[in-house]
Amino acid sequence: MMAKWLWWVLLPVLSSAVYAAEIRPYGEQNCVYQGEVNKSAKPEGMGAWSCHDGRVYTGHFKNGMFEGHGSYVVPDRSGLVLNPFGGMNSEKLLGMTIEGTFHHNQADGVLVASKNGEQQLLLKFEHGQLASVNVPKVKKSRKK
Numbered sequence: 001m002m003a004k005w006l007w008w009v010l011l012p013v014l015s016s017a018v019y020a021a022e023i024r025p026y027g028e029q030n031c032v033y034q035g036e037v038n039k040s041a042k043p044e045g046m047g048a049w050s051c052h053d054g055r056v057y058t059g060h061f062k063n064g065m066f067e068g069h070g071s072y073v074v075p076d077r078s079g080l081v082l083n084p085f086g087g088m089n090s091e092k093l094l095g096m097t098i099e100g101t102f103h104h105n106q107a108d109g110v111l112v113a114s115k116n117g118e119q120q121l122l123l124k125f126e127h128g129q130l131a132s133v134n135v136p137k138v139k140k141s142r143k144k
Helices: 004-015
Strands: 019-023 031-037 043-051 056-062 065-073 097-103 109-115 118-126 129-134
Touching (some): 056 097
Antiparallel strands (some): 065 097, 097 109, 109 118
């Protein structure tokens, strides 16, 4: 027989079971979610949201939203509205991967925009709104 204290320790774990799923469409038409879901069938835990136009978010989800650390791929396609980044137009971020923290589907804090593995921009967001943009300093190599 399971001790009462053990049951109370296990109950929250058992009641927040995580399952793997694929949800089509998810969030927008022509987008799909693949990953862990909660008992309400909403993305929860690790997963990936990808769209036919090439946008991809891979990272943590909570209650169906981008939440925690993740990366967002901006395709080499102009004219896209990037909702997690305050509705920015994709023109300035074409072909970049933006990595950092998301909160309630919005970029939050300092995110790094990279292209072909090299840092291009440091973007600071406050609740999904762009606060500042910096270009990282390039280290110069010394010739001997």
